[in-house]
Amino acid sequence: xxxxxxxxxxxxxxxxxxxxxxxxxxxxxxxxxxxxxxxxxxxxxxxxxxxxxxxxxxxxxxxxxxxxxxxxxxxxxxxxxxxxxxxxxxxxxxxxxxxxxxxxxxxxxxxxxxxxxxxxxxxxxxxxxxxxxxxxxxxxxxxxxxxxxxxxxxxxxxxxxxxxxxxxxxxxxxxxxxxxxxxxxxxxxxxxxxxxxxxxxxxxxxxxxxxxxxxxxxxxxxxxxxxxxxxxxxxxxxxxxxxxxxxxxxxxxxxxxxxxxxxxxxxxxxxxxxxxxxxxxxxxxxxxxxxxxxxxxxxxxxxxxxxxxxxxxxxxxxxxxxxxxxxxxxxxxxxxxxxxxxxxxxxxxxxxxxxxxxxxxxxxxxxxxxxxxxxxxxxxxxxxxxxxxxxxxxxxxxxxxxxxxxxxxxxxxxxxxxxxxxxxxxxxxxxxxxxxxxxxxxxxxxxxxxxxxxxxxxxxxxxxxxxxxxxxxxxxxxxxxxxxxxxxxxxxxxxxxxxxxxxxxxxxxxxxxxxxxxxxxxxxxxxxxxxxxxxxxxxxxxxxxxxxxxxxxxxxxxxxxxxxxxxxxxxxxxxxxxxxxxxxxxxxxxxxxxxxxxxxxxxxxxxxxxxxxxxxxxxxxxxxxxxxxxxxxxxxxxxxxxxxxxxxxxxxxxxxxxxxxxxxxxxxxxxxxxxxxxxxxxxxxxxxxxxxxxxxxxxxxxxxxxxxxxxxxxxxxxxxxxxxxxxxxxxxxxxxxxxxxxxxxxxxxxxxxxxxxxxxxxxxxxxxxxxxxxxxxxxxxxxxxxxxxxxxxxxxxxxxxxxxxxxxxxxxxxxxxxxxxxxxxxxxxxxxxxxxxxxxxxxxxxxxxxxxxxxxxxxxxxxxxxxxxxxxxxxxxxxxxxxxxxxxxxxxxxxxxxxxxxxxxxxxxxxxxxxxxxxxxxxxxxxxxxxxxxxxx
Numbered sequence: 001x002x003x004x005x006x007x008x009x010x011x012x013x014x015x016x017x018x019x020x021x022x023x024x025x026x027x028x029x030x031x032x033x034x035x036x037x038x039x040x041x042x043x044x045x046x047x048x049x050x051x052x053x054x055x056x057x058x059x060x061x062x063x064x065x066x067x068x069x070x071x072x073x074x075x076x077x078x079x080x081x082x083x084x085x086x087x088x089x090x091x092x093x094x095x096x097x098x099x100x101x102x103x104x105x106x107x108x109x110x111x112x113x114x115x116x117x118x119x120x121x122x123x124x125x126x127x128x129x130x131x132x133x134x135x136x137x138x139x140x141x142x143x144x145x146x147x148x149x150x151x152x153x154x155x156x157x158x159x160x161x162x163x164x165x166x167x168x169x170x171x172x173x174x175x176x177x178x179x180x181x182x183x184x185x186x187x188x189x190x191x192x193x194x195x196x197x198x199x200x201x202x203x204x205x206x207x208x209x210x211x212x213x214x215x216x217x218x219x220x221x222x223x224x225x226x227x228x229x230x231x232x233x234x235x236x237x238x239x240x241x242x243x244x245x246x247x248x249x250x251x252x253x254x255x256x257x258x259x260x261x262x263x264x265x266x267x268x269x270x271x272x273x274x275x276x277x278x279x280x281x282x283x284x285x286x287x288x289x290x291x292x293x294x295x296x297x298x299x300x301x302x303x304x305x306x307x308x309x310x311x312x313x314x315x316x317x318x319x320x321x322x323x324x325x326x327x328x329x330x331x332x333x334x335x336x337x338x339x340x341x342x343x344x345x346x347x348x349x350x351x352x353x354x355x356x357x358x359x360x361x362x363x364x365x366x367x368x369x370x371x372x373x374x375x376x377x378x379x380x381x382x383x384x385x386x387x388x389x390x391x392x393x394x395x396x397x398x399x400x401x402x403x404x405x406x407x408x409x410x411x412x413x414x415x416x417x418x419x420x421x422x423x424x425x426x427x428x429x430x431x432x433x434x435x436x437x438x439x440x441x442x443x444x445x446x447x448x449x450x451x452x453x454x455x456x457x458x459x460x461x462x463x464x465x466x467x468x469x470x471x472x473x474x475x476x477x478x479x480x481x482x483x484x485x486x487x488x489x490x491x492x493x494x495x496x497x498x499x500x501x502x503x504x505x506x507x508x509x510x511x512x513x514x515x516x517x518x519x520x521x522x523x524x525x526x527x528x529x530x531x532x533x534x535x536x537x538x539x540x541x542x543x544x545x546x547x548x549x550x551x552x553x554x555x556x557x558x559x560x561x562x563x564x565x566x567x568x569x570x571x572x573x574x575x576x577x578x579x580x581x582x583x584x585x586x587x588x589x590x591x592x593x594x595x596x597x598x599x600x601x602x603x604x605x606x607x608x609x610x611x612x613x614x615x616x617x618x619x620x621x622x623x624x625x626x627x628x629x630x631x632x633x634x635x636x637x638x639x640x641x642x643x644x645x646x647x648x649x650x651x652x653x654x655x656x657x658x659x660x661x662x663x664x665x666x667x668x669x670x671x672x673x674x675x676x677x678x679x680x681x682x683x684x685x686x687x688x689x690x691x692x693x694x695x696x697x698x699x700x701x702x703x704x705x706x707x708x709x710x711x712x713x714x715x716x717x718x719x720x721x722x723x724x725x726x727x728x729x730x731x732x733x734x735x736x737x738x739x740x741x742x743x744x745x746x747x748x749x750x751x752x753x754x755x756x757x758x759x760x761x762x763x764x765x766x767x768x769x770x771x772x773x774x775x776x777x778x779x780x781x782x783x784x785x786x787x788x789x790x791x792x793x794x795x796x797x798x799x800x801x802x803x804x805x806x807x808x809x810x811x812x813x814x815x816x817x818x819x820x821x822x823x824x825x826x827x828x829x830x831x832x833x834x835x836x837x838x839x840x841x842x843x844x845x846x847x848x849x850x851x852x853x854x855x856x857x858x859x860x861x862x863x864x865x866x867x868x869x870x871x872x873x874x875x876x877x878x879x880x881x882x883x884x885x886x887x888x889x890x891x892x893x894x895x896x897x898x899x900x901x902x903x904x905x906x907x908x909x910x911x912x913x914x915x916x917x918x919x920x921x922x923x924x925x926x927x928x929x930x931x932x933x934x935x936x937x
Contacts, residue, residue: 001097001131001158004148009155011061011099011109013132014046014148019061019111020053024071028118030211030243034125035065037208041129044138045145059107063128066114067121073105074114080104081112083157091116093216094161095124099153111153119216119243120161126212127160128153135479136212139205141447142559142621143479164428165457167295167344167395167435169210169217170443170450171249172198174403174410177630178442180226186626197227200235206443207242213454217245217295219437220257224304228257230285236292247295247437250348250370250397251305254282254296254328255289259304269303271324272310283331290335295344295435298367299353300324307352318356329364341366341391346435348372348397351875354381358851366392368434371427374847375402375876376885377415379423382430384850393434396427400449401441403634405513406882409505410633412568413446416496418468418798419844420453426813426912428460430849444628445568448475448492468798469493479564480557484549488565491545495569497800498538500888501930504575508638511882517637520583522929526663527677530688531928532580539573546570559620570613571631577606582642588722589645591658591665594693595721600644607641654695655747657754660688666754673742673755679729680772681762682937686713689756691745692722700748707741709733710758729760736762766901767831770935774924776830777932780808780906780915789824791815794908799844801916802889802930807844809914814849820858820865823907828918830861834900835922837861841892841906842931843870844914845884857915858907859894866894867909887929889916898922 006012013019023035035052043049056062056073066074068089078085080103083096094116103110113128115121130136132151135143172179175198183202184192191199198221210218218239220229229235229246239246248255256262258269266281267274286296300308300321311317325347333340341364348370349357363369369387371394374380383394400415402408424436436457440446452471456463463471469489476488508518523532546566553561582603589596610631618626632639658665661677676687693699698720703712713726727743738761745754761772769778781796781804788794797809808826818824839859848855848871855871870890872881884890906918919931926932 001128001154002133003152003154004150006150006152009099009101010152011101011111012150012152013042013050013061013063014048015150015152017060018048018050019063020059021050021063021065022053022056022073023065024073025054027066027070028121028243029241030118030122031065031067033241034122034211038063038065038125038129041132041134042151044134045132045148046151047147056105056107061109062105062107063111063113064105065121065125067118068114068116074112076105077103077110077112081114083159085114088114088116088159091162093117093119093123093163094159095120095127096157096159097124097128097153098157099155101155116161122211122243123161123214130212136209136451137447137479137560140209140443141563142624144556144560163214163458164460165433165436167217167245168215168454168457169219169247169437170215171219171437171439172221172443173249173439174223174401174441174633175221175226176223177410177633178444178628179221180223182625182628186623195227196225200232200238203235204238207239207244210244211242213451214458215454216243217247217435217437219247219249222249222252222257222259224259226260228260230255230257230288231260236289240292243293245293245295245344246289247346248297250297250350250372251301253298253300254331255285255294256282262303268309270309271300272320275323275327279327279331282328283335286331286335295346296332297348298325298328298345299347301353314356314359318359318361321356321361325363344368345392346370346395350397364392365390368392368395370395370397370435370437371432372397373399373423374881374885375399375404377419377423378846378885379427380847381851382427382432382849384852388431394432395435395437396424396432397437397439398424398453399439400446400453401439405876406511406886407506408512408634408636409503410441411631412504412571413449414496414499414503414568414572415449416500416800417449417452417471418496418800419500420449421456421463421468422797422799422809422914423846424453424456425460425464429812429814442628444563444625447564451475479560480553484552487545487549491542491549491565491569493800493805494538494542495572497805498535499572500800501802502887504572505638506886507575507579510638512636515637518579518640518643520586521579523580524928525584525587527661527926528928528930528933529660529685531930532584536576536580539576542569543573562616562620567613567617567629571610574606574609574613578603578610578642581606582644586645589647591656591692592647592649592694593656593722594647594649594695596645596647598721600646603642603644650695652695653697653699653747654693655699655701655745655752655754656692656694657745657756658690658692659756666756668752668754670755673757675757675759676727678759678761678773680770680935681729681731681760682765682770683772683935684729684731685933686726686728689725689727689743689745690722691717691719691725693719701745702748703743703745705741705743707739707758709735709739709760710741710743712743727758731762734760734762738763765831765937767829768937769828770831770937771833771920771922771924772935774833774922775926775932775935776832776920777917777926777934778828778936779804779806779917779934780826781806782934782936783808783826784829785827787825789818789908790822791818792908792911793824794826797914799914802842803917803934807914807916810908810911813911815911817853818907818909820867820907820909823858823909826906828904828906830904830920831901832898832920833922834898837896837898837920837922839894839896839904840919840921840931841868842916843890843892844916845888845890846912846914847871849911854910855912856909857892857913858909859896860905860907861896861920862898862902864896866896868892868894
């Protein structure tokens with residue numbers, strides 16, 4: 001849309017002169033604000049600032065910004081426009097940006113920015129700023145635009161809108177450790193003299209951001225200790241100036257912040273015993289805001305996100321909540337000139353309210369049903385076919401940040417956009433199209449994920465067609481530079497993949513309510529090629545790659561890179577280092593390794609590094625964000641110093657040897673010698689032997705083999721703490737079939753030897769997936785054959801897997817359930833031994849579409865077919881659900897009897913199923929957190 005080398009028909013904004021920006025003074029207030037911001041955007045890019053004018057007399061070039069029917073300038077240009085402005089007028093929140101080379105006004109050339117309504121106009125003006133190169137995050141994330149000496153709007157017409165989702169917005173929540181202290185102490189302390197809160201100037205910045213992201217609603221911050229939104233005089237008028245509709249959270253009916261506004265003098269918060277006073281309390285607020293644009297939450301819960309008081313039985317509670325709804329409807333009807341059915345309302349069946357709703361609560365059909373996710377990224381329930389026909393429609397309350405069971409994640413934003421995409425497309429297809437609100441905590445550091453959520457709400461078909469990696473690349477090119485966009489996108493994709501398997505906040509393997517003390521991570525240090533070390537190395541690689549990106553960018557981009565990419569990547573890496581190194585110190589202390597103190601020091605250094613990174617965040621832009629980022633929200637045990645071990649070493653030199661696949665070290669003279677996991681020619685994966693010192697003096701060591709086909713990466717050395725010896729196979733020298741040999745490690749001066757058996761299998765597998773030591777593993781996307789079902793088909797999706805960057809999902813997102821006979825299938829040819837096989841299927845922890853549906857797959861192996869459900873039975877207290885969301889996987893198992901090699905057929909039966917990987921064990925073990933590495937040939 002923007003060029004630096006104008007051609008015929010292009011309209012210059014800055015060149016030989018500077019274009020004016022016209023607004024009609026009688027147009028909506030948000031139009032003037034957007035026009036002023038457009039002039040500021042031009043200045044940010046070119047250094048020249050256009051003037052805002054209210055007349056069209058003698059302009060050179062002019063940008064005419066206005067709303068159809070509300071702007072004299074727009075109406076004057078109406079007949080000259082190629083766009084069908086009559087059709088535009090019938091749409092909501094839509095806009096046209098069009099060049100007029102021969103405008104019917106007193107100007108040499110014009111750019112028409114015409115909106116169907118006030119928000120459409122604002123979106124159009126901000127779109128022009130975005131095309132100039134100003135990121136929506138120019139202020140909130142310090143994204144510096146590229147500078148240009150000239151800028152012109154290319155000839156043509158750009159039209160956008162209407163949005164696919166009617167109301168799209170954010171919920172500020174859990175602001176205690178970021179947004180509130182930053183707003184009150186750093187950003188606008190003069191506005192917080194009476195008490196802390198998220199101040200009006202903060203909301204003003206937020207409203208602008210929402211318009212730049214094409215959002216239109218906000219649920220204000222509401223935690224205890226935060227000054228309530230409506231305690232600020234004129235705050236509703238400020239929101240109206242930005243055309244932002246105000247709603248309130250699921251536990252704040254009728255625009256009331258109960259934790260701050262309900263006073264002890266009012267009596268009990270109990271509608272059964274104090275209904276008249278509560279109704280008066282609600283009426284005062286509704287009458288105050290009735291002249292503005294609102295989305296009212298109806299219903300009732302406890303004072304702060306707890307169950308509604310009143311009623312001794314479920315039936316009594318339901319009856320009481322029904323009375324609440326009926327009275328609220330009467331109140332809304334009385335306070336508005338429009339019929340109550342035309343007043344936007346939402347009812348959120350969150351937590352126990354869902355049970356009351358399903359138990360018979362009568363929610364009026366014109367009220368939007370706001371379906372919650374499970375607070376960890378997965379939609380808990382969606383409308384039934386009958387509910388899809390309700391005039392009020394349905395919406396989604398989604399989380400990118402959460403305080404609650406089984407464990408918070410308030411610090412680093414790590415819900416993958418690919419999970420957002422999968423869940424929200426499913427929600428849209430199921431009929432949830434009226435209102436999408438996302439809990440973003442403090443706004444920062446959810447910048448990327450909340451923008452993706454809102455962009456999806458604006459253009460569902462665009463999100464459906466564009467892979468997430470492509471979106472991330474496009475985002476990175478806009479925020480930084482096209483030269484680093486591919487690398488930034490790849491880094492973020494891997495960051496999301498690693499965090500989906502275990503969020504940084506969950507690396508302590510602890511829970512909240514009640515708080516439990518951190519435990520050692522379940523990532524194995526002995527199996528899977530040292531699964532724990534591979535995870536640590538993956539994060540270390542991300543840190544190195546981010547540093548390389550930083551070196552390629554000018555200093556003007558460093559602040560944005562730090563806030564948007566570097567801080568979350570570095571802190572996630574450090575948290576993993578902290579817990580993995582601490583666990584290793586304890587494991588190695590049990591083996592008597594001299595390296596224990598080094599690993600303990602690594603854990604402590606990582607802990608201190610996190611604090612240092614947060615201090616660095618406080619210093620960005622001369623302290624602009626001081627107080628915004630806390631690396632220990634709620635002071636949970638997971639953020640404490642790590643617990644490490646020490647060891648008392650032997651005197652002198654002492655040799656120790658430990659091997660992959662076994663916890664205990666190898667004993668002197670152990671017979672038979674312990675075996676390394678088999679090395680299979682079709683997989684060809686080296687195995688490790690750790691050589692370590694157990695004394696206070698270095699030990700010289702040598703390694704030798706009794707078979708010429710065993711290859712060692714090193715054969716001798718001196719070790720003061722530990723070193724890793726890799727054992728591989730020279731297949732050219734291998735005798736064929738199955739063979740075994742021995743590696744002997746000797747410690748000079750220690751007088752001891754350790755013998756380790758090496759097994760190698762050179763057989764050609766009878767299948768695409770081979771069992772190694774009784775375990776076969778395959779990523780779902782590595783299927784051999786795929787067949788469609790009657791209603792759906794398997795498709796590759798970009799939800800990251802535990803070992804790979806992809807998974808297999810059923811498409812379309814909504815369909816009638818299959819029987820196993822007519823279901824879509826994935827087939828895998830396996831090389832297995834005979835025996836009893838356990839099939840473990842790792843899935844994304846999605847939930848069934850509705851309460852009367854299930855989430856099932858069927859496995860056929862040999863002559864056995866088993867149908868497995870992965871849908872948890874309960875809510876937030878259900879141990880199965882808690883385990884699923886913490887590990888980022890729902891794991892199903894089935895048992896089958898097999899005669900040997902054969903074909904495994906996986907059938908998807910219900911909508912919402914996403915399969916990551918499949919593991920088949922026949923007499924083997926796979927004691928790893930992520931599951932064994934793939935054995936696909």
